[in-house]
Amino acid sequence: MPARHALIAAYAAACIALAPCCANAQPVPQPAGVSMPAWPAVPAVPAASADTVAGIARKIRIGPIAIPRRDSSWWVPLASAAVPGTGQALLGQHRFIAYLAVEGFAFLGYLDQHAEQLRERDRFQSLASDVARSLFPGDRPVGQWAYYESMEHYIESGVFNLVPGGTFTPEVDITSYNGAAWLLARQTYWSNPNVQPDPASSEYRKALAFYVARAVQPQFRWSWRNAQLEQDVYVQTIERANQASRDARLQLGLLIANHLLSMVDAYVTLRVHGGLGAGGSPTSLSATIPWAPFGRPSQP
Secondary structure (H helix, E strand, O other), rough: OHHHHHHHHHHHHHHHHHHHHHHHHHHHHOOOOOOOOOOOOOOOOOOOOOOOOOEEOEEEOOOEEEEEEOOOOOOHHHHHHOOOHHHHOOOOOOHHHHHHHHHHHHHHHHHHHHHHHHHHHHHHHHHHHHHHOOOOOOOOOOOOOHHHHHHHHOOOOOOOOOOOOOOOOOOOOOHHHHHHHHHHHHHHHHHOOOOOOOOOOOHHHHHHHHHHOOOOOHHOEEOOOOOHHHHHHHHHHHHHHHHHHHHHHHHHHHHHHHHHHHHHHHHHHHHOOOHHHHOOOOOOOOOOOHHHHHHOOOOO
């Protein structure tokens, strides 16, 4: 855990440290008495078009690759939506570093919390299998989330059928999970949950079907009796898994918001400035208020 947090902090610190370098880069002064070779003459630049600013095609150079910064291109906001900060970089804005820093921080945070959730899930599943289910022979298949959640609230599952090999009889101990399920079935379908109707009646059959659909089957039976400490540890482990899941969703939401904000930022820059961020012409707003105290004469 500390190593992952250190990696996230190092990433953020590196991005912040690079910001002044990108924003305040200065040309290297020419030493006195040293003559520099003459560069070839730059050919004439064509007239300004929809993909140029002030008649100059701005480019981003990555080694031998030159990517035009097309300030009016429709794909600039889409590039920011795909990779936050891309549109800002194409528009010549240094705040692309902030978008990349947030993206990296949120992505690493999501991976960290998701991995933590998986670790805690494996722990509570192992604890359930090795302690609560160890008393009962047979295979121990992995259950659904609702199954493990019910193990928090009931000390045992109870039996599925009180009379194996005979007439099917649901669990009646209401302190167990199956007993509580049978009580709920009776309360739902019987006119009086304490008076059994004819087993051939529709209300009995509906209650029985309700129970069978929700009761714990024999292969999932559990009991925390004489293992209260282990059940407490189990409850704490599930809570840590739930917290990690919530934190992972929070980081995922931050990722989505960063993508949307970067896209909107690039779009607004194109619409408002009509050019490359810092290189575009400034935009001003003015308003008039038709009210005499502000200098406009009132109507007679």
